[in-house]
Amino acid sequence: MPTIDMEELIEELMQCRRCGICRNAVYDDMGFDGVCPIWRNSTGFEPDFMRGKIIIALALLSGELEKTAENVKALFQCTLCGNCTEICAASFDPKEAMETVRYVLNDAPNPVRDTLAKRVIDTNTPYEEGQEIKQNWLNELDFEVPNQSDVVYFVGCTAATKLHQIPIATAKILQAANVEFAVMENEPCCGSVLLRTGRADEAEENALTVAESIKSTGAKRVVVSCAGCLKTLRKDYAEKFGIEMPEIVHIVEFAQKLIESGDLNLKPLENSTKVTYHDPCHMGRELNVYDAPRSILESIPNLELVEMHPNRAQALCCGAGGGLRSYDSELAKKIAAERVRHAETLDVSALTSACPFCELNFVSGSKKEESEIEVLDIVELLSRCL
Amino acid sequence: MDASIIKQIEDIVGPEYVSTREDVLLTYSSSASMICDTAKPDVVVRPRTAEEVSKLLKLANKYRIPVTTRSGGSSLQEEVIPHSGGMIIEMMRFTDIKLFEDLRSVKVGAGITFGQLDKFLLEHDLWLPMCPESALVATVVGNVAVNGAGPGSSVYGSIAELVLGMEVVLPNGEIIQTGSEANPHAPGPFLRYAFGPDLTGLFIGSLGAFGVITSVSMKTFKRMKHFHHETYGFHSIDAAERFLLEIQEHEIHTVFASLYEDRVLDLFMSMLGDEYGIPEYEWPLRTVSMTIGRLREDELNSDIEMAKKICEDLGGYVIGITELPKGEWELKMWTFVRACYVHGWHWRTLYHHQPPSGNRKSVEKIWEVMDEYGFLGHTAGFLSGHASMNMYPHLYADPEDPEEQQKIRDGHQDLARRLFKTGAVPFKLAPYWKDILQEIPDYMDLLRMIKEVLDPNGIMNPGVLGGI
Amino acid sequence: MDPQALDQLREIVGDEYISTRKDVLLSYSSSASTGYDSQMPAAVVRPASTQEVSEIVKVANKFKIPVIPRSGGSSLQGEVIPSPESLVIDLLRLEEIKLYKDLRSVTVGAGVTFGALDKFLKVHDLWVPVSPESALVCTVAGNVAVNGAGPGSSRYGCVGELVLGLEVVLPDGRVINTGSEANPHAPGPFLRYAFGPDLTGLFIGSLGSLGIITKVSIKTFRRMHHFYYDTYGFPDMPSVERFLIELKQNEVHPLFASIYEGRILQFFMDMLGEEYGIPKHQWPPLTVSMTLGRMRDDLLQSDIRMVKKICEEIDGHVIGISELPRGEWEDRMRVFVRSSYVHGWHWRILYHHQTPANWHKSVDAIWEIMDKHGLLGHTAGFLSGHSSYNFYPHLYFFPDDPEEEQKVRAAHKELSRLLLKSGAVPFKLSQYWTDGLAEMKPYLELIRIIKDRLDPNGIMHPEVLPIPEE
Numbered sequence A: 001m002p003t004i005d006m007e008e009l010i011e012e013l014m015q016c017r018r019c020g021i022c023r024n025a026v027y028d029d030m031g032f033d034g035v036c037p038i039w040r041n042s043t044g045f046e047p048d049f050m051r052g053k054i055i056i057a058l059a060l061l062s063g064e065l066e067k068t069a070e071n072v073k074a075l076f077q078c079t080l081c082g083n084c085t086e087i088c089a090a091s092f093d094p095k096e097a098m099e100t101v102r103y104v105l106n107d108a109p110n111p112v113r114d115t116l117a118k119r120v121i122d123t124n125t126p127y128e129e130g131q132e133i134k135q136n137w138l139n140e141l142d143f144e145v146p147n148q149s150d151v152v153y154f155v156g157c158t159a160a161t162k163l164h165q166i167p168i169a170t171a172k173i174l175q176a177a178n179v180e181f182a183v184m185e186n187e188p189c190c191g192s193v194l195l196r197t198g199r200a201d202e203a204e205e206n207a208l209t210v211a212e213s214i215k216s217t218g219a220k221r222v223v224v225s226c227a228g229c230l231k232t233l234r235k236d237y238a239e240k241f242g243i244e245m246p247e248i249v250h251i252v253e254f255a256q257k258l259i260e261s262g263d264l265n266l267k268p269l270e271n272s273t274k275v276t277y278h279d280p281c282h283m284g285r286e287l288n289v290y291d292a293p294r295s296i297l298e299s300i301p302n303l304e305l306v307e308m309h310p311n312r313a314q315a316l317c318c319g320a321g322g323g324l325r326s327y328d329s330e331l332a333k334k335i336a337a338e339r340v341r342h343a344e345t346l347d348v349s350a351l352t353s354a355c356p357f358c359e360l361n362f363v364s365g366s367k368k369e370e371s372e373i374e375v376l377d378i379v380e381l382l383s384r385c386l
Numbered sequence B: 001m002d003a004s005i006i007k008q009i010e011d012i013v014g015p016e017y018v019s020t021r022e023d024v025l026l027t028y029s030s031s032a033s034m035i036c037d038t039a040k041p042d043v044v045v046r047p048r049t050a051e052e053v054s055k056l057l058k059l060a061n062k063y064r065i066p067v068t069t070r071s072g073g074s075s076l077q078e079e080v081i082p083h084s085g086g087m088i089i090e091m092m093r094f095t096d097i098k099l100f101e102d103l104r105s106v107k108v109g110a111g112i113t114f115g116q117l118d119k120f121l122l123e124h125d126l127w128l129p130m131c132p133e134s135a136l137v138a139t140v141v142g143n144v145a146v147n148g149a150g151p152g153s154s155v156y157g158s159i160a161e162l163v164l165g166m167e168v169v170l171p172n173g174e175i176i177q178t179g180s181e182a183n184p185h186a187p188g189p190f191l192r193y194a195f196g197p198d199l200t201g202l203f204i205g206s207l208g209a210f211g212v213i214t215s216v217s218m219k220t221f222k223r224m225k226h227f228h229h230e231t232y233g234f235h236s237i238d239a240a241e242r243f244l245l246e247i248q249e250h251e252i253h254t255v256f257a258s259l260y261e262d263r264v265l266d267l268f269m270s271m272l273g274d275e276y277g278i279p280e281y282e283w284p285l286r287t288v289s290m291t292i293g294r295l296r297e298d299e300l301n302s303d304i305e306m307a308k309k310i311c312e313d314l315g316g317y318v319i320g321i322t323e324l325p326k327g328e329w330e331l332k333m334w335t336f337v338r339a340c341y342v343h344g345w346h347w348r349t350l351y352h353h354q355p356p357s358g359n360r361k362s363v364e365k366i367w368e369v370m371d372e373y374g375f376l377g378h379t380a381g382f383l384s385g386h387a388s389m390n391m392y393p394h395l396y397a398d399p400e401d402p403e404e405q406q407k408i409r410d411g412h413q414d415l416a417r418r419l420f421k422t423g424a425v426p427f428k429l430a431p432y433w434k435d436i437l438q439e440i441p442d443y444m445d446l447l448r449m450i451k452e453v454l455d456p457n458g459i460m461n462p463g464v465l466g467g468i
Numbered sequence C: 001m002d003p004q005a006l007d008q009l010r011e012i013v014g015d016e017y018i019s020t021r022k023d024v025l026l027s028y029s030s031s032a033s034t035g036y037d038s039q040m041p042a043a044v045v046r047p048a049s050t051q052e053v054s055e056i057v058k059v060a061n062k063f064k065i066p067v068i069p070r071s072g073g074s075s076l077q078g079e080v081i082p083s084p085e086s087l088v089i090d091l092l093r094l095e096e097i098k099l100y101k102d103l104r105s106v107t108v109g110a111g112v113t114f115g116a117l118d119k120f121l122k123v124h125d126l127w128v129p130v131s132p133e134s135a136l137v138c139t140v141a142g143n144v145a146v147n148g149a150g151p152g153s154s155r156y157g158c159v160g161e162l163v164l165g166l167e168v169v170l171p172d173g174r175v176i177n178t179g180s181e182a183n184p185h186a187p188g189p190f191l192r193y194a195f196g197p198d199l200t201g202l203f204i205g206s207l208g209s210l211g212i213i214t215k216v217s218i219k220t221f222r223r224m225h226h227f228y229y230d231t232y233g234f235p236d237m238p239s240v241e242r243f244l245i246e247l248k249q250n251e252v253h254p255l256f257a258s259i260y261e262g263r264i265l266q267f268f269m270d271m272l273g274e275e276y277g278i279p280k281h282q283w284p285p286l287t288v289s290m291t292l293g294r295m296r297d298d299l300l301q302s303d304i305r306m307v308k309k310i311c312e313e314i315d316g317h318v319i320g321i322s323e324l325p326r327g328e329w330e331d332r333m334r335v336f337v338r339s340s341y342v343h344g345w346h347w348r349i350l351y352h353h354q355t356p357a358n359w360h361k362s363v364d365a366i367w368e369i370m371d372k373h374g375l376l377g378h379t380a381g382f383l384s385g386h387s388s389y390n391f392y393p394h395l396y397f398f399p400d401d402p403e404e405e406q407k408v409r410a411a412h413k414e415l416s417r418l419l420l421k422s423g424a425v426p427f428k429l430s431q432y433w434t435d436g437l438a439e440m441k442p443y444l445e446l447i448r449i450i451k452d453r454l455d456p457n458g459i460m461h462p463e464v465l466p467i468p469e470e
């Protein structure tokens, strides 16, 4: 992590004019229908959206406000979804600034963050299940996957631990398209959660080892399932740590190319199905990947895609990001539930996404709502058409 | 009244502008309001300046003399009937007019009638685009004090919406100026909403209960010269009401649009049809008589076409009789008076507002009351703004038949109650709404609090404003 | 704050909707007003209904706690900064919208922003044709409370003129409706001027000092679909002023018309010209950027012809650059925010109204002050009604330069006096006008006595209006 210039950080934060537009702007012409998922799903006091968070950050930095667990709550009750950045007219990036503030204040009490960090550092996964089970999904596969290849499939902790159907579907897709691919023997954690929660130093250390072990697979291209891995490996490693990585692609981007080139042929779905698609923040706003997932869905015969509102760059967050799912899982689930409710108004059978972390949270949200909607990864739908 | 008080009054305005003569007092004991009780004041004063008014009010406060401010005396709902033992402050000597061409406004003294102002503005190719039908006697200030409406309101709303500010002598004698002119350095009236809460509105429709308005500043407009008069027929009430709503929605510049029932129109025609040269016609269930006006002819033509289309889309038809709306508009300062007088009756009116979609409710209630009480009358109404209609039902009585007059009074009160229940609202908050307003005690209480603040001794036209 | 009071408040809104946490209070200590001191309240509540607001106000009265109504928190003149030991009532949970199609009106709760209302009305092909440039955060109720103006005002006047009635919680906790809705049997809002004196106006521009507006009923119009954008150049101040007057006088009512001095325009263009794709141009000494809008195309064409004629008759010329007004209009909910933020300064604004004929007087005063104090700023504004022009001059300072900030504050105050002397009037009646208002004592006194009577304990936003003590 480059050293933080405190003066610059404060200057950045002072760029906030406290207008409050990032609270819940509805601007139909620009596609906004609300902004901050936290504000919408909490009790909605000022600290629940970016304006208040910045006021509090400045006071914490100046010492006006003591660094207690309560006073730093506002900093961590944020999914870093970047929707405030999207609408903010000022010349700074509030979401990035918040991430930096978390880093600068990483000595402030937050046991959840500390536990997560410790797990990642000690066990290579933020999940308590441990790293060992991250390869279990392979047992459910009816073919062997090597450890070395030009293409490495980096599964990611969430999919590998919690949602086996995703790596299984991904593997099947790659196989159907005759792509030779490998899976790492001891796949590390990309470290996204460290970065988001303010443990950038540890994240950097972690990144160096991750880069090293990916390199050792001989990969020229790394395929990921998770929007968080994608953003971290593709963007943060380069921009924050100056680490050069092989090409990092999301399976959705990769599959789109395979479909286009004719390497992947899709059979129609058995029953005609209507689905909607949720843009993961890390894929959409962060990396501008909006079209690939849509193009895949549209190329599936017998499937109709209807858009959620809001969508694309103005999409509301699933609620899981920025460490919120661990820090305040009730709130995270509430946010997911709201998005599920939005999907329900569309009369679709499934809410799809391209991020296991989103999906995991949507499953919780959908339970909360007692919704009938199926929560699916695009790869799951794709694998049904092979 | 104590002679010493009269002496003090004379000291303020000069003896020639004070009268306590019986015959004079008698002439001030009533107004254009018919079928109502009269009351004789003790003194009538005709001041010339705000300072004089200020002194008069201080005096009245000192001796607790009820004060009735009077301008044209043309009000129809008893608002200007004085109080026994009271003082009338008659404002007709406030005859200044000051034009602010660049500010698109004019400031008029309390004694200026609409007719006079119109003549003055005509020379500058300007006008105040709205006036009451009593324009030849009613003062602009008096109409602001009752918040009147009339021809022109269909586009410009009630007179309130044309006000930019006023000079008011408060009951305690303090003189204030509202709107942009509250700033003594202002070039004149150019904005009503200046200086925080809108105080101008407090005096609009205040019926002289909050203070004496000595001048009012009004918006002016370039005089319109292109008009089109037309009648539109409808076989359903729904379509006719809808038509009024849609011409507003489509921003057709209808300076005056009235909705008539067939039987009411027949009544008018039998009285005045010949005089105005209106052809015999089998009027449909509902007729809209309408004048469209524009500054530019191309705009007028666009409006005419659009109005026709809307009418026909609603299943109505263009009647083609222009004499009725033309008469209403061109003679707007007089026709209505004529229509009210020609039949020989006296009447009570029950000014109120409905949304266009509520028009039928008023019509229904009025017939109901007329049938139950057995008297004659009518109702008609005109569009009076964004989505409102001004209804002015008349209840007729023989001027010499006290029994019939009592019937009218009872029916009138009953009608007010029934109208309120249909969702209608008072146009002028005249005393006869009093009982009905008990249904909204908190609102009336707020009015009362303001009244008490401004006029702690309750000297200003006590009893008006629904009896607060 | 009295623990008993807190208990009672908690009972009204529920535990989760009251806070006395320091971080929370801190976040309510300021607003979009830059260049003002912050002040923490003692507690914040977020009621869900008019009923709750009413009960809260009753408790506040009982314990004599100053109450600060707050909606978007986007006000720029310090109006929503709390008093010490006060209770902030955050009204954003009042989000109901009710449309009355046949009455051409809509009623919105105090938490509804212009952006949200616009989206709602669009579905019905309707709109409220005026919105402030802060439309994405500012509530309709908050804008009524300050009597705002913005795009659309050049034709329709300030927001006050569109109001048909209000639901207000009075300082004693009673709830009243004004306008036609004062009649409980009324079908909804269809007329403001009902029931005698206009009480609606009392709360318009009251900055929350006379009561809390819980609902606003406002006129709706069919949405316009015919627009025309152009810029018009003028050699000098008299001609550009005449242009605006003549437009109005000839019933050309632009939706939005702004005068820019050449140097100010150049400054804006340097910052944002490219972003908005505005061609490079040698701007004349004065430019009017204007959006015309009409219900029908033939009417629009008539306006366009008329404008050209008027412009050319007074030595002006049609510039033909449409991107500037188009950007201002089409992106009206954001473009101003963008241009206010892009340069990085904080600022103090001095909202006021002049009449177009005196446009030059404000410009002269603003430059005089900027030159005298060595400050940067600008002089932009727009036509805001029948014959008024809304100025929103900004005086800039670096956010972390307290010395410069002090200079701006002093200059700002001086400017407000100068402006009053030039015949201008406040747009929003904030505290900094106080000095200049000495000449208007009886007027302010009237406001004061009304306030005293409605609010005998002086709990409603006690410090917000610049009214003299008794």
Ligand SMILES: Cc1cc2nc3c(=O)[nH]c(=O)nc-3n(C[C@H](O)[C@H](O)[C@H](O)COP(=O)(O)OP(=O)(O)OC[C@H]3O[C@@H](n4cnc5c(N)ncnc54)[C@H](O)[C@@H]3O)c2cc1C
Pocket: B031, B032, B068, B069, B070, B071, B072, B073, B074, B075, B076, B079, B080, B091, B110, B131, B132, B133, B134, B137, B138, B139, B140, B141, B142, B143, B144, B145, B146, B147, B148, B149, B150, B151, B207, B208, B209, B211, B212, B213, B214, B336, B337, B340, B461, B464
């Ligand atoms: C034939 C006829 C037709 C009419 N048509 C209409 C119509 O179309 N629209 C309409 O609105 N009205 C109409 N009216 C009613 C009447 O003309 C209006 O109410 C008018 O505004 C009264 O003005 P005035 O100057 O005669 O006031 P007055 O009758 O003298 O007074 C009316 C009220 O205003 C108060 N008042 C008067 N002057 C002042 C002042 N300077 N300061 C404070 N308070 C004051 C009085 O105390 C009283 O309460 C009509 C009347 C007649 C006779």
Ligand SMILES: Cc1cc2nc3c(=O)[nH]c(=O)nc-3n(C[C@H](O)[C@H](O)[C@H](O)COP(=O)(O)OP(=O)(O)OC[C@H]3O[C@@H](n4cnc5c(N)ncnc54)[C@H](O)[C@@H]3O)c2cc1C
Pocket: A019, C031, C032, C068, C069, C070, C071, C072, C073, C074, C075, C076, C079, C080, C091, C110, C131, C132, C133, C134, C137, C138, C139, C140, C141, C142, C143, C144, C145, C146, C147, C148, C149, C150, C151, C207, C208, C209, C211, C212, C213, C214, C336, C337, C340, C461, C464
């Ligand atoms: C970038 C930007 C651009 C702006 N452009 C404009 C513009 O073009 N035109 C314009 O008019 N303003 C503009 N403003 C100023 C601001 O948006 C307005 O003053 C707005 O009306 C404030 O509304 P709010 O809901 O944010 O109210 P707040 O800031 O919360 O409150 C403003 C005032 O109203 C009172 N108040 C709030 N709600 C209520 C209520 N329900 N009942 C009673 N009192 C209440 C408060 O006590 C306070 O005095 C702009 C602001 C910004 C930041």
Ligand code: SF4
Pocket: A015, A016, A017, A018, A019, A020, A021, A022, A023, A050, A051, A084, A087, A088, A089, A090, A094
């Ligand atoms: S972060 Fe941006 S949008 Fe949010 S309050 Fe600050 S300036 Fe406004």
Ligand code: SF4
Pocket: A035, A036, A037, A038, A039, A049, A050, A053, A077, A078, A079, A080, A081, A082, A083, A084, A085, A095, A317
């Ligand atoms: S990043 Fe997302 S969650 Fe965080 S403050 Fe901004 S909008 Fe809210």
